[in-house]
Amino acid sequence: MFARWGSFVARRRSIVLATMIVVATLGGTYGIGVFDAMSQGGYEDPGSEAVHAHRAMQSDPATATADVVAVYTAPEGERADSQTFAATVGTALADLPEHAVASVTTYWQTEAPFLISEDGRSALALVTLSGEDTAAKQAILADVEDALYVDGVGTTLTGSAPVEAAISDQTKRDLFLAEGIALPVVMFLLIVIFGGVVAASLPVLIGVLTVSIALGILRLVANVTEVNEFAVNVAGLLGLGMAIDYGLFIVSRFREERDAGVPAQDAVRNTMATAGRTVAFSALLLVVALSTLLLFPQSFLNSLAYGGMTAVTLAAIVALTALPAMLALMGHRIDAWQIPWFRSRGKDRTRFWTRLANGVMRRPVLVSVPILAVLVLLISPFLNTTFGSPDERVLPEGDPARVAIEDLSAEFPAIGGDNIQVVLRGDTSSGPLDAAATAAVADQVDSLPEVTAVDRTSPVEASVVVFEARYDGAAAGADARDAVAAIRDIDPPDGVELLVGGATAVDMDSLDAITDRLPLMAVILLGATFILLFLAFGSIVLPIKAAIMAAVSLSATFGVLTWIFVEGHGAGLLNVTPQPMEIGVIVLMAAVIFGLSTDYEVFLLSRIVEARSKGADTETAIRTGMVRSGRVITAAALLLIVVTGAFALSGIQMMRFIGIGMIFALALDATVIRMLLVPSLLKLMGRANWWAPGPLRRVQRRLQLSH
Incomplete structure (x- = not known):
């Protein structure tokens, strides 16, 4: 089958190559705006209790999680709760466009103690943006960001939207930097490997074609479903890397055939029958492996599956179409622009591998046993690892967005900390929740040994009641996890639903969702490996x-x-x-x-x-x-x-x-x-x-x- 395909491509080489170039040009042009179609988030299980708790909070503007937390600091010697300072900030916030801002909750409206710092110099405004998704909120934030800064008042913007904007900007810079560094270095290494410029350029061209098409397809996918922007990085990484690898194997085999005196078209046929077949099998195995990410409920993992599967599939398709067409067109010119020093070294390239193979064949036990022992030693730390969700710490130390979140957590622990959110929701037809019943739940939470403090963060008029439970240690620590489990064991009053959310609860629910599906992932990976390698060998x-x-x-x-x-x-x-x-x-x-x-x-x-x-x-x-x-x-x-x-x-x-x-x-x-x-x-x-x-x-x- 692959030999016949090689013969077909060799005969129709001009048409095949022209078609792939047109497709890559269209894909690359459309893919220029791929980042604008991407989203962030999707790390949680959408069906989990923690997500239901978040949705319950978002259902009421009074308890909705703020997209932007604005920290306003009074000048030295003044207090944030003074009438003058309140009027200055209040006037600025009143001018925010109504279409862009769903709600604004400030200390000066509520006088909630958790919205002002202990020294009284700083107070908070919690701003919920009107956008339906991350991309829309980011666009709105860009429009209103300047308006949130108040003249003459120290202003720091933090919260989910500014942090997501910082991560998005860093992600874009990283992608361009990575490919800008990788391509020249890869080109140099390929020249060393092949001993010539023409042969070395072909895998790089295959990589460029692959990434161009992949970005266009990802943008199309993002128009249909939510795609996390890290999918672009994964597509760039795997698309470029695998296309170059596949190109290396195919060009190497073609040159081997040509060195044996085989005519160009026959060399393409033989290359597809051997290296081409191997590329197809290996790509299929990798695509199946990446497809297992679709088993999990988190849209983040689904996004990475879209990016990875797209990139690897395209790398194989381009390597099995455009590349053999190029080889058929070039023929003996594949060795043009040789660099003699590199080429001359290639004559002895099998000497090292021959010695290594002979040594391994003579002493297989002496080779395998020490390696297995070292591998066991390397594996051991993973047995005690811990898991969590990404937060501001994914940004570099000193990044303004990260510093702002860290300062907020230190000064306003009820807002900025990774607290446990206890959400109480009743039957909407029965009116507001009974104050005595909600207070009793708060007392039960506060009495738990794992909980150090409880703050009510929802106003009296809210349709849901929200408490923030604090604990000692990190969000991924044992105390936090024990506290979540203990709160979930509390029996709420009749007619009241108790939901537990927050970073720790999200992590626990996501980990449960993933571990539940890991056995199926393992079965698919092992089953696909067994079937495909059996069919191959x-x-x-x-x-x-x-x-x-x-x-x-x-x-x-x-x-x-x-x-x-x-x-x-x-x-x-x-x-x-x-x-x-x-x-x-x-x-x-x-x-x-x-x-x-x-x-x-x-x-x-x-x-x-x-x-x-x-x-x-x-x-x-x-x-x-x-x-x-x-x-x-x-x-x-x-x-x-x-x-x-x-x-x-x-x-x-x-x-x-x-x-x-x-x-x-x-x-x-x-x-x-x-x-x-x-x-x-x-x-x-x-x-x-x-x-x-x-x-x-x-x-x-x-x-x-x-x-």
Whole structure:
């Protein structure tokens, strides 16, 4: 099938290439405005109790969570509760456009003690914007931001909308910075790898075409459903990285065919039958892995699935269409603009891999046992990790938006802290809730040993009653979680519904929703790996081993990330703030790293199985596979490390977490695991590697998917 496709593309090369260029141009033009269509949030389970509590609060303007918290500070020697200061701020807030602001609640209206600082110099205005979603609120904030600043009054704007605006701006800068750094470095490395400019430019061109189309498709998807803006970063990272990797494998195989004297069109046909087939299988495995993110209720994870699946699918499509068309057009000119120094070094490129393969084959036990012991050590920190949701700490230390939130939490703990929100809601037909009943619930909450204080933050006229329960320690700590569980165990009065929300409750509910679906994710990942690798190689042993190796690589990566980002080792050097892992990012990385690990397994095993199908015994086939694929796999991993490494420079800690995790995972997988551990295990298993029940083998051969 792939050979026939290669012949078709070679014959219709001009039409195929022109079509892909037109599609990429249209996609890239439409995708210019992709960030404007993106949203933020979506980290919570929309069906959870914590989200229902938030919705109950939002249903009444008097209790709705403010989008902007404006902190107004009086000059030295004056107080914020003076009539003069109140008139100055009140006049400015009264001029806010009605269409842009749904409600404004201030200290001067309510005289609520939690809205003024202890020293009396600062007071708050809680502003709820009129937008229906994040994008609309961001646009409104940009229009009214200047009006919220009062002349002659110290003003600080914080809250969810300003923090989201800061994260959005940083995300855009990070994407342009990452790709601006990655592309020149990748181009240089490809010139070193191929020894020439023309061959090196093709994978980069494939990457550019892929990302251009991906941005356009993401904008289309965002017009239909909510898409978190981190999907753009993921699409850029995977689209560029995988397209370059796929381009590297295909161009390398084409040049190998040409070096053997095969004519250009036949070389394209053979390349598609071998490297093209391998790219298709590996991309399918990675897409299936990313599709498991759709199992989870959080729209953040769904968004990352859209971005990742789009990018990988397009990378494979472009690599299997535009790239072979380019190769057919170029023919022998693929080696134009050679750099002799790099090219001359390429003559000895198999010497190292031959020695390595011989060494592994001679002492497989001595190679595998120490590696497994070190991997177990790397995995151990992950056994004690903690999970949480992203907050202002994803921004760099010293960022104005982060500093504003931290100052608010210190001066106004009832508003700025990660408190537990206790929401009481009754039957709307029965009128306001009974004061004695709500007070009794507050007393019960206050009497809990995990709770240190309770503040009522809802006005008397509100349709729902909201209490803020405080606790000792962090939002992801044991005290906070125990407090949420204890409050949820309280029996409310008849006719009253008690809902518990806040950061800790959101984290607990999201973690429960994800852990409930993790077994299904694991079943799909393992099942897809088994089926696709069996169809590719005709063995049931190789897929099982591949899944185990992917799981080991993944666990070791999470162990290292826990050691750095949660336990804080080297956090100062990396300029990150130790905090719990975001469970959604963990699930994303699980899908990506598992898929990439299996990806490199496919490239290695393809060459081993190809050698064995030509009559080589197991040991010779392993040695041949290592020699033929070792340099290309290592080069592919290095290129992807450069792309992901650029994201490790991000100002957003979440992206830095992903970048550093990908760097470690790729380096570990492409070297230690793929070039040492896997070959040693294959050697130890011997002929058992190729075993499959007779009926299954006949089915696989009938499908003509093996070498």
